[in-house]
Amino acid sequence: MRQYNRMKSRLIPLLLTVVCGPSGLGAQARPLTPRDSALHALNRLAYGPRPGEIDRVARGGVLRWVDAQLAPDKIDDQTVSRREREFDVLKYDRGDLAQLYAEVQRAQQERKRMGDTAADKPDSSPIAVKGRRFAAQFQQLAVVRAALSERQLYEVMVDFWTNHFNVYFAKGADRFLTPDYIEHTLRPHAMGRFEDLLIATAESPAMLFYLDNWESVAPGSTPPAAMRLQARPFLGRRPGLFPPPRDPAGRDSLRQRALARAPKGINENYARELLELHTLGVDGGYDQHDVIEVARIFTGWSIRRPQQGGDFEFHDWAHDTGDKQVLGIEFERGHGMDEGIRLLKLLANHPATMHHIGRKLCQRFVNDDPPDGCVDDAVAAWQRTHGDIREVLRAILHGPDFWAPANVRAKVKTPLEFVVSATRAVAAEPDTTPRLAQVVARLGEPLYLHVAPDGYPEREDAWVNSGALLDRMNAAVALAAGRLPGTVVTLDSVAPVSADPGQLLAGIDAGILGGTMSANTKRVIGGQLSDISDPVQARALAVGLAIGGPEFQRR
Amino acid sequence: MTISRRVFVKSGGLALFSLGLDPLFLARAAYAANLPAAPFRALSRPILVCLFQRGAVDGLNMIVPHGDPRYYSERPRIAVPGSDVIDLDGYFGLHPRLAPLKPLWDSKRLAAIHAIGSPDATRSHFDAQDYMESGTPGVKATPDGWLNRYCQHDREHQDTPFRAVAFGPELPRILAGTAPSLAIADLKAFGLRAPQPAARDRLTRAFEELYAGSATGLLSTSSQEAFQAVQTLQRVDPTQYQPANGADYPRGRLGKAMLEIAQLIKADVGLQVAFADVTGWDTHVNQGASEGQLAARLAELGQTLAAFAQDLGEKLDDVVVLTMSEFGRTVRENGNSGTDHGHATAMLVLGGPVNGGRMLGKWPGLDPANRFEGRDVAVTTDFRDLFAEVLARHLGARDLSAIFPGFTPDPTRFPGAISV
Numbered sequence: 006m007r008q009y010n011r012m013k014s015r016l017i018p019l020l021l022t023v024v025c026g027p028s029g030l031g032a033q034a035r036p037l038t039p040r041d042s043a044l045h046a047l048n049r050l051a052y053g054p055r056p057g058e059i060d061r062v063a064r065g066g067v068l069r070w071v072d073a074q075l076a077p078d079k080i081d082d083q084t085v086s087r088r089e090r091e092f093d094v095l096k097y098d099r100g101d102l103a104q105l106y107a108e109v110q111r112a113q114q115e116r117k118r119m120g121d122t123a124a125d126k127p128d129s130s131p132i133a134v135k136g137r138r139f140a141a142q143f144q145q146l147a148v149v150r151a152a153l154s155e156r157q158l159y160e161v162m163v164d165f166w167t168n169h170f171n172v173y174f175a176k177g178a179d180r181f182l183t184p185d186y187i188e189h190t191l192r193p194h195a196m197g198r199f200e201d202l203l204i205a206t207a208e209s210p211a212m213l214f215y216l217d218n219w220e221s222v223a224p225g226s227t228p229p230a231a232m233r234l235q236a237r238p239f240l241g242r243r244p245g246l247f248p249p250p251r252d253p254a255g256r257d258s259l260r261q262r263a264l265a266r267a268p269k270g271i272n273e274n275y276a277r278e279l280l281e282l283h284t285l286g287v288d289g290g291y292d293q294h295d296v297i298e299v300a301r302i303f304t305g306w307s308i309r310r311p312q313q314g315g316d317f318e319f320h321d322w323a324h325d326t327g328d329k330q331v332l333g334i335e336f337e338r339g340h341g342m343d344e345g346i347r348l349l350k351l352l353a354n355h356p357a358t359m360h361h362i363g364r365k366l367c368q369r370f371v372n373d374d375p376p377d378g379c380v381d382d383a384v385a386a387w388q389r390t391h392g393d394i395r396e397v398l399r400a401i402l403h404g405p406d407f408w409a410p411a412n413v414r415a416k417v418k419t420p421l422e423f424v425v426s427a428t429r430a431v432a433a434e435p436d437t438t439p440r441l442a443q444v445v446a447r448l449g450e451p452l453y454l455h456v457a458p459d460g461y462p463e464r465e466d467a468w469v470n471s472g473a474l475l476d477r478m479n480a481a482v483a484l485a486a487g488r489l490p491g492t493v494v495t496l497d498s499v500a501p502v503s504a505d506p507g508q509l510l511a512g513i514d515a516g517i518l519g520g521t522m523s524a525n526t527k528r529v530i531g532g533q534l535s536d537i538s539d540p541v542q543a544r545a546l547a548v549g550l551a552i553g554g555p556e557f558q559r560r
Numbered sequence: 561m562t563i564s565r566r567v568f569v570k571s572g573g574l575a576l577f578s579l580g581l582d583p584l585f586l587a588r589a590a591y592a593a594n595l596p597a598a599p600f601r602a603l604s605r606p607i608l609v610c611l612f613q614r615g616a617v618d619g620l621n622m623i624v625p626h627g628d629p630r631y632y633s634e635r636p637r638i639a640v641p642g643s644d645v646i647d648l649d650g651y652f653g654l655h656p657r658l659a660p661l662k663p664l665w666d667s668k669r670l671a672a673i674h675a676i677g678s679p680d681a682t683r684s685h686f687d688a689q690d691y692m693e694s695g696t697p698g699v700k701a702t703p704d705g706w707l708n709r710y711c712q713h714d715r716e717h718q719d720t721p722f723r724a725v726a727f728g729p730e731l732p733r734i735l736a737g738t739a740p741s742l743a744i745a746d747l748k749a750f751g752l753r754a755p756q757p758a759a760r761d762r763l764t765r766a767f768e769e770l771y772a773g774s775a776t777g778l779l780s781t782s783s784q785e786a787f788q789a790v791q792t793l794q795r796v797d798p799t800q801y802q803p804a805n806g807a808d809y810p811r812g813r814l815g816k817a818m819l820e821i822a823q824l825i826k827a828d829v830g831l832q833v834a835f836a837d838v839t840g841w842d843t844h845v846n847q848g849a850s851e852g853q854l855a856a857r858l859a860e861l862g863q864t865l866a867a868f869a870q871d872l873g874e875k876l877d878d879v880v881v882l883t884m885s886e887f888g889r890t891v892r893e894n895g896n897s898g899t900d901h902g903h904a905t906a907m908l909v910l911g912g913p914v915n916g917g918r919m920l921g922k923w924p925g926l927d928p929a930n931r932f933e934g935r936d937v938a939v940t941t942d943f944r945d946l947f948a949e950v951l952a953r954h955l956g957a958r959d960l961s962a963i964f965p966g967f968t969p970d971p972t973r974f975p976g977a978i979s980v
Contacts, residue, residue: 117846117853274684287701417779447745449730457686469778470731471721471786472743472750478767479753525773533766550766555775555783 037410039063043070044519045413048560049370050074050402051157053426056498056516071402074158075395077196085154091437092146094139094184099210102139102181103314109136140174141439143184144452148441151425152433162195162394163187164421165369167453168460169362170206170283172215174453178311179215183453185314186211199362199392200353203283207349208317210308216458218275219307220268221300222323229322271325276300278458284352286361295332301325302336302344359387363397365463370401372412373464379406414521414559417465420448422560423477427484427552430517432498438491444480449473474558481553486545496548502541506534509544513551521556530554606878606913606954609821609834610707610734613861613885614689615842618899619906619937620891621854622658623672623919627651630926634892637849638899644850648672652919656850657859660866664910665917669869669876673920673975675904676946677887677939681932683901685842688886692943693733695964702965704737707833709963710951711739720830721789727817727836735835740785747798747820751790764790796827807871810863814838818864822871825879832955841885845896865910877912880954880978882947888937891926902936907946909977913954920946920975941975942967949974 037045043062047054050071054062062070073080089095097105112130128134147167151160167187174183190209194202206212213219222228276299280291305324309315319342329336329344334351336344352358363383367375379401386393386400401407418426424445428435435441442452449468455461462468487494500512510531514522530550537543551557621638625631626645645653646662652674654661664670680697682688691697695706704712711724724741726732731743744750752767754760764787771783801823809815817836824831840857847854861883869876888905904924910916922940924930932938948969951957960969 281700417777457690465778467736469782470741470743471782471789472731472745474771474779474783475751475786475790476745478763482752482754482763523774526770529766529769529773533762550770553767554770555779558775558779 037408037413039067040520041413042067042408044521045408046071047157047519048414048426049407049416050161052151052161052422053429053560054519055429056432059515059519068403072399074156075196075399075402077156077159080155082155085150085156088149088153089146092142092149093437094142094146095188097139097184099182099185099314101314102184103178103312105132105136105139106181107312109133140180141442142437143187144442144446145435145437145439147187147452148421148425148428148445149435149437151421152428152435152441158398159196161369162398163192165366166191166195166202168455168463169365170202170212171455171458171460172211172453173456176215176456178308178314179211181314182209182211182214182311187453196395196398197393199358199387199394200350202394203353204346204349206283207279207303207306207345210311210315210317212275213306213308213317214311216275216278217272218303219311221272221275221304221306222268222270222320223301223304223325224270226304226323228320268323271297271300271304273297273300276303279352282458282460284361285355285357286364289355289357289361291332298329298331298336299348301327301329302331302348305342306345353392356384359384359392363387366397366401367406368463370398371406372415376406376409376412379404382406416560417469417558418560419461419463419468420445420450420473420477421452423448423558424480426560427481427557428492430499430552430557431485431548432495433484434493434495436491436493440489440491444484444489448476448480469558477558478553481551481557482546482549485549485552496544499548500544502544504540506531506543506547509534509547513547517548517551518556522551523556526551526554526556605832606880606956607825607832607834608950608955609818609836609879609881611818611881611883612689612693612732612734612835612837613841613883614685614837614839615885616685616688616887616889616901617841617857617885617905618843618847618854618889619674619885619904620888621847621849622655622858623648623674623906624653624655625651625674625923625926626653628926630891634926636893637897638847638893640849649919655855655858657855658862660862661908661910664866664869668916669911669914671909671914671916671918671920671977672906673909673941673946673977674906675921675924675937675939676907676941676943676975677904679939679942681903683887683903685886685901690733692884692886695944695947696966697944699966705732705734706947706963707734707835708737708739708741710955710957711741711833712737713959713962714955714957721785721792722824722829722831724833725821725824725831725835727820727834732835732837735833740781741833742785742789744820746816747793747823750793750798792829796823796829798823803867803871805870805873807867808863809867809871810860812860814860815864815867818868819871822868825872825875843889844894844898844900847893847898865908869910880909880911880913880950882950883908884943890935891931891937892935903932904937904939907943909946909950913978915976915979918976920977942973944969945973946975946977949977953978953980 040059040063043059044054046067047058047062109128109132112132113128116128151164154160170191172179172183172186174180186209190205190211194205273296277296280289280296280299281287285291305320307318307320307323309318321341324341326338328338331348336348360380364375364380366383367379371379382400382404383397386397390396406412424441428441445452450461483489484492484494485496499516500509503509510527514520530547533550534543534547537546620631621640624640624645626640626642626647627650632639640655644656646656646659647653648665652672661670678688678691678697680688680691690700693705694702695709696702707724721740721742724735724739726735726741726743728743728745731741735741752760752763754763768787771780775783798820803809803819803822809819814836821834821836824834838861843854846852865881868881872879884907885905887901887903889899889902891902894900924938924940928934930938944964944967948960948964951963952960957963961967
């Protein structure tokens with residue numbers, strides 16, 4: 006193992022020479038200046054620098070800035086608190102949103118019943134428009150926070166956990182449970198203890214609904230409501246309003262259908278993803294038997310009236326009362342919900358979990374193929390602090406791999422990172438108009454809308470494709486030209502309007518690319534400027550090319 | 561430590577590529593090296609179009625077993641009445657809204673297969689779609705899709721940026737992998753956008769030079785593919801396209817995607833594998849029978865496929881369209897006049913090379929004793945048998961076991977969709 010590591014670290018520079026050519030090697034091998042370090046830190050702990058920020062961080066000391074980011078509570082973030090108040094969606098709790106959604110549904114069904122065949126056409130009723138506006142606003146809120154917050158590392162971690170504990174905004178009740186999930190389940194724990202975060206997600210209605218655990222019951226268990234139903238054949242309806250079927254056979258079939266709809270047994274969906282994605286990892290040493298046992302432990306973890314945005318509820322009647330055994334550990338019968346809590350604590354502090362999540366964090370912050378040393382550091386910090394996320398981060402961010410020149414600019418930005426870093430680079434002020442969130446979606450990452458439970462991928466091969474790259478170029482040109490409604494761009498803070506292309510290029514290189522602009526990029530943008538007489542237009546084009554160009558796609 | 565070892569062993573097969581470099585990048589670079597400088601001119605060659613009905617289509621109301629009384633007794637509210645069904649062979653028939661496809665059946669260019677699906681029992685949309693696209697039911701760790709693996713293993717046609725194209729904003733799982741493939745959300749908008757053509761060309765050149773000179777890794781190869789495609793498209797001029805033979809595509813995403821596929825086929829840009837998807841099949845509530853929710857989706861599907869065939873004219877002789885869906889739906893209607901997640905479903909195979917006018921596969925019947933887990937249509941054809949047949953007999957794929965790892969393709973199990 007160790008030998009493999011050494012071989013690996015020796016081979017990287019060699020291969021880089023072969024593949025990237027001399028310019029690639031030159032850029033990677035030179036030791037980092039304080040400005041390089043500041044840019045690197047801003048590219049990884051933050052969504053890229055704002056104008057002037059590289060110098061500020063370099064002057065104040067990069068490691069001091071890193072440590073400040075690790076204590077988000079102590080960072081004043083008034084701008085964002087002020088901006089959050091503009092987002093109406095935050096004034097609605099999940100019950101309110103559930104009600105809104107129910108109204109939209111009713112209106113839609115009404116439309117269908119009236120024979121409106123254009124079911125595909127977006128519903129233009131005021132209530133439906135409001136529903137869509139809230140959803141879009143919530144997506145835009147993620148972009149605004151990422152762009153404007155001073156607590157940059159915290160926002161990066163919120164994005165990390167949003168994908169790690171992915172839910173799908175468009176699946177049934179998650180249409181109204183997701184905002185609450187982000188605000189009150191993930192955000193409060195994003196830099197706390199992993200165990201608390203894990204338990205919070207396990208108890209969240211959004212996750213219980215998304216991975217179907219709310220319907221997972223011990224085989225043979227009957228909900229109290231269905232027992233009543235057996236006693237009262239009218240399904241609780243008021244007699245007269247919907248007359249019950251007269252014949253006993255009809256009554257039987259009604260009852261049968263109601264019972265047929267009721268869940269009949271365990272659902273493995275959450276159990277499997279809990280082990281595979283949330284904690285141990287796919288190679289974490291569990292098998293199908295463990296999945297079933299975990300599902301049995303979580304029988305009864307459900308939601309009170311999910312269609313009304315209800316809270317977590319443990320259903321004793323649905324809980325499997327037998328003994329269980331997970332990863333060879335006995336879970337004695339009769340402990341109800343505590344069995345699940347005990348299991349979550351065990352999983353949160355399992356070595357495989359430390360390794361799995363430590364590796365994912367190193368992948369996020371250091372390299373798509375994380376160095377083993379980084380993962381070892383993360384695991385050691387996890388062990389030492391019982392999963393204090395900020396101490397795990399501190400170990401990674403102070404580690405040698407994070408600062409190794411080979412890992413600088415080794416990552417390609419995700420669509421969210423690209424759009425937010427571009428927004429920051431041109432000091433743009435986005436409002437609640439969901440335009441930036443739409444750009445992120447167009448580039449392939451519609452927020453909260455990844456259907457599968459694995460969340461949006463971290464690796465560059467998922468994001469770099471021909472169409473997506475062209476779209477990034479288009480988005481860059483549009484942003485720089487001020488063509489994105491609701492996004493006020495102030496290019497003056499990047500570079501003053503200047504008739505001198507050299508001065509303009511220098512300003513863009515320093516302000517947007519942190520001094521990494523290649524000779525080729527200088528030549529190409531310079532050439533484009535030569536015959537544009539309007540200096541304002543020239544500046545917008547130069548900024549658009551710089552943001553859409555290859556250097557800015559990396560971080 | 562045991563965990564590290566496991567990870568190490570697991571990545572051992574990729575050891576050559578895992579030394580800090582992206583395997584995709586290296587593989588793509590190898591492809592790019594072989595791209596000719598001159599624009600490509602294609603000869604007649606086989607093309608496969610895959611159409612994914614996401615959400616699990618109700619195969620029983622798409623291809624209706626109207627000859628089975630059980631179909632009617634299990635679906636009192638949503639069965640398509642026998643008088644409405646367009647009979648195919650006395651037992652099965654088309655949903656009435658698929659009427660535009662009947663002439664293709666009669667001219668033996670359309671076949672349908674029932675009781676097809678996955679050997680995996682999952683009723684999760686996510687998992688089942690994933691399996692159908694990766695081509696490895698039950699195995700989630702497969703990194704690439706089977707259409708991409710076909711492109712990786714059959715490398716005779718690697719001379720065009722348009723070899724494999726997905727119509728949509730994202731590259732779907734089925735085309736993910738090391739072989740180059742384009743994702744095109746809108747053919748007309750593929751490329752740089754600017755108010756005038758001159759400004760657009762200038763912007764295109766500027767970005768092309770930026771990436772040619774400074775991009776590294778996957779950014780370099782992907783941008784190269786993009787600009788080659790943009791260049792080819794300029795010759796094609798997608799804004800000027802008029803469907804031929806009076807073909808009338810329905811409005812909407814599906815019609816647009818198939819129109820653009822037809823356009824690329826006729827433009828001879830080297831398209832070999834195309835993919836489009838269409839949603840709205842998850843009919844849990846008020847599914848409808850001859851009319852209604854599902855009928856509207858089927859109408860769109862039928863009109864689109866008919867328009868596509870008409871538009872292509874003789875070119876259809878080189879083309880096979882394969883529809884697929886992650887699973888079927890319950891035989892019995894549910895309490896909401898809909899259907900829940902089931903097991904096997906039906907698929908359509910359309911095109912000149914198709915052994916058409918026939919129902920394919922082995923029909924297990926609707927007898928509860930023969931159903932999967934007592935409730936759903938049982939799978940009698942593994943979807944990989946159909947996909948493998950189309951790859952082998954239509955596209956000429958040779959290494960099927962590399963395309964469907966863990967599966968032993970056996971021509972005696974091929975359902976016989978392609979004329980030989």
